[in-house]
Amino acid sequence: MSEAISNLSRKEQVIRKAAELFKEKGYAAASMRDLAHLLGIEAASLYSHIKSKEEILRSLCFDMAAEFQKSLAEVESKNVTASEKLRNGIIGHIQVMAKDLTASAVFMNEHRHLSQPYLRDFLLMRINYINRFKSIIEQGVKSGEFKDSIDKKLAVMTLFSSLNWMPMWYDPGSAIDPLQLGLQLADMLVNGLKKNA
Amino acid sequence: MSEAISNLSRKEQVIRKAAELFKEKGYAAASMRDLAHLLGIEAASLYSHIKSKEEILRSLCFDMAAEFQKSLAEVESKNVTASEKLRNGIIGHIQVMAKDLTASAVFMNEHRHLSQPYLRDFLLMRINYINRFKSIIEQGVKSGEFKDSIDKKLAVMTLFSSLNWMPMWYDPGSAIDPLQLGLQLADMLVNGLKKNA
DNA sequence: CCTACCGATCGGTAGG
DNA sequence: CCTACCGATCGGTAGG
Known part of the structure; x- marks a missing residue:
């Protein structure tokens, strides 16, 4: 039991460190030996925690996607004006990203290295998400x-x-916090769309 | 003479095809064998036209950077209001990108694979460019x-x-042409910044 | 532009 | 989590 728990958290350590590496060097240029070195183990040892390099990428991309979907679904459920909805959608999106900036960067820049059929599923989810914003x-x-x-x-x-x-x-250490960032971004974008400011 | 001209244009063919490949697969995941195959030659033959894989990336990134600088310099030289300047800067930036969408994508997404000291030079140029927009x-x-x-x-x-x-x-085949795109983008962004719309 | 080839590095497995 | 290792592929060179 405690072994299972320990394996799980070690696996998550691997994934989090991989996210940092993928963000910094890009998925293709990041080697499993780099990753192992960062964790202080041998490359072969990684495979007792994860099945493959791509499994890490999948887990990062699809976990983020699920968070975005969840946030948008809640925004859509509220009965408010379109500008309010758009504003809430922006704030929600920013909040989700702010919770894990590293995974967000990987989600955005490295998803194209997913193999089929995962890539197709990913792109379908993304187009669905974008279309729901377009509807708003x-x-x-x-x-x-x-x-x-x-x-x-x-x-x-x-x-x-x-x-x-x-x-x-x-910069998460900056004066402006994620909520303020979302509000300002929404202000800049929504007021640019509004007929009268 | 005609040999030099032919070499030059063949070199440019290599670079253009490389840009497409880098855009599609990413620099690190794009192999010189892929590139050679697209051109219908052997991988080793590429090296009679270019010195290295990175030379191609450098040429793509720095040529685009020069175009952006040129466009911004002209915008800055005009004595107009800040909103007009910003609008012109946006339109100019879009026009430069529209002239080579493939190279623009590589410029944006793959520059991080430049080695030092090129990467440093590139980032300094970029921060300079951004700061000039910030000044506006x-x-x-x-x-x-x-x-x-x-x-x-x-x-x-x-x-x-x-x-x-x-x-x-x-999509360059779309109904909206690059100038219209620049105008609409400027409208969306600038009016979002303006006090009164 | 080609054939032939090099050393380095890759993701991953076997077996403990 | 390790040692030992594999086949595949990488960017690039020598020599023509």
Whole structure:
């Protein structure tokens, strides 16, 4: 029993350290020997904790994806205006990323190294997530809250670009905390979409 | 003479094809054998055109960097308001990227695989470029064109995130052309910064 | 642009 | 978690 628990937490140590390495060097350039060295063990020993290098990547990508889905589902369940919904969606997305900036960076930059059929599943989940944000924007256009002059695809991709690069530059030790960051980002993006500021 | 010209253009063929490959698989996961195969030659033959794999990456990254610098320098030379300057900067950045979406994607995603001292030089150029955009935003805050409530680092990083992800999703065959794209992006971002819309 | 090849490194396994 | 090791692949060179 305590052995199982200890194995689990050691596995998580491996995954967390791998996330740091993947973020820093990129998945393809990060070797299992690098990872083992960081953990103070031999490369072969990693395989008593994980099945393969890609299993680590899968676990990082799909765990993050699940968090994003959960956050968005809660946002959608509230009966509020489209601008409010969009704002909450942005704040939620930022909060999820802020909980694990390293995994978020890997999620964003390294998912393409997933093999099939995982890559396909991942991309389907992502397009679904993006489309749900697009729906919120479309609702806002219909309700008159947002300009109808702007291209919806451009709007939603700009939104995602802004959100997804955050883990690359945000310093968690900075004066601005994740909630403030989300609020300011939402303000900058939503007010840019609104008809009247 | 014609041999030199032919070598030059063959070298450029190699670099362009490499850009496509680097964009698709990532620099580290793209092998010189992949590249050779795409060109219909043997891997060893590549080395009569280029010195090394990294030379290709350097050429892609620094050529794009030079284009960005040139575009921004021209924007800065015009004596206009900060919002106009920012708008022109965004349009210029988008136009430069649109001229070579593949190289732009490599510039953005693969520059970290540059070795020293090239990586350092690259990052210094980038921070300089970003800081010049930041100055424009600061001018706009001082002149009262932009809100002073927003964090300047957040604003400029959001701006760059939006710009730099464009090569990942923009379809050059789409109805919206690069100039329209630049205008709409500038509208979405600048009006989000402006005090009064 | 090719054949032939090199040393280094890769992810991973066997067996303890 | 280790030693010992494997086949595959890597970027690149020699010599033509």
